Amino acid sequence: MNTELLKLLENDARLTASQLAVMLDGDAEQIAKELEEYEKNGTILGYKAIVDWEKTEQESVTAMIDVKLTPQRDRGFDRVAEKIYNYPEVKSVYLMSGAYDLSVLIEGKTMKEVAFFVSQKLAPIEAVISTATHFVLHKYKDKGVLYDASEIDERGNV
Numbered sequence: 444m445n446t447e448l449l450k451l452l453e454n455d456a457r458l459t460a461s462q463l464a465v466m467l468d469g470d471a472e473q474i475a476k477e478l479e480e481y482e483k484n485g486t487i488l489g490y491k492a493i494v495d496w497e498k499t500e501q502e503s504v505t506a507m508i509d510v511k512l513t514p515q516r517d518r519g520f521d522r523v524a525e526k527i528y529n530y531p532e533v534k535s536v537y538l539m540s541g542a543y544d545l546s547v548l549i550e551g552k553t554m555k556e557v558a559f560f561v562s563q564k565l566a567p568i569e570a571v572i573s574t575a576t577h578f579v580l581h582k583y584k585d586k587g588v589l590y591d592a593s594e595i596d597e598r599g600n601v
Contacts, residue, residue, distance in 0.1 A: 445477055449486070452478070454587070456490040493588050505550050505579040506557045508565065509543035511572040520544055523570045532560055543575070554578065 451463055458466075460475040467474070481487040496503050515522045520538055527547055528536040535548040547565070551557040561576055582590045 444486070448474065448477060449481070452487070493586055495582075495590055497582075497590075502552055503550050504552070504554050504557055505548065505582075507577045507579065508547040508549065508561060509539075509575040509577070510545040510547055510565065511542070511574070512544045513570045513572060514544075515570060523568060526568060527565065530560070530564060532556075 445467075447467060448463060451458060451466060460478060461471045463469075464471040464474045478487065510527075512520055512523055514520055524536050524538065524545060527533055527545065530549075532549045532551055533547060534550055535546075537546045538544065539546050549557060549560060551560060557576065557578070561574055565571060566574055584590065
């Protein structure tokens with residue numbers, strides 16, 4: 444597996460096979476074949492842009508919800524995680540160590556919409572014991588990308 448190729452692509456998914464070949468001192472056709480194989484076998488799951496929604500007119504609220512569960516017989520946490528990640532407002536679901544079992548990242552238009560999701564969709568799931576909702580107030584860095592980097596000087600001061 445070409446981990447250098449994957450790291451470059453993870454850092455900038457806009458790079459072409461030709462650009463990647465130059466960076467890796469390789470052949471563009473071979474790089475294109477590797478990328479195609481990674482897409483087919485599920486190593487590369489997709490390509491996404493990271494958008495700073497605060498710079499748009501789109502209103503949104505992001506929340507991280509800690510969920511404590513009762514594991515299901517023969518499936519552990521998988522069945523409940525599957526039920527949760529199928530909701531369209533859910534962006535990520537992680538199995539966690541510590542006090543809570545799942546960490547759920549959701550996006551909604553308003554805090555009321557997030558509260559509705561928790562009270563009407565998440566909390567009623569039979570295996571859910573408790574939830575703790577944390578609203579994201581500001582993003583500083585996401586997926587390795589700094590937000591508002593121009594406002595921060597070299598010492599990290601605003």
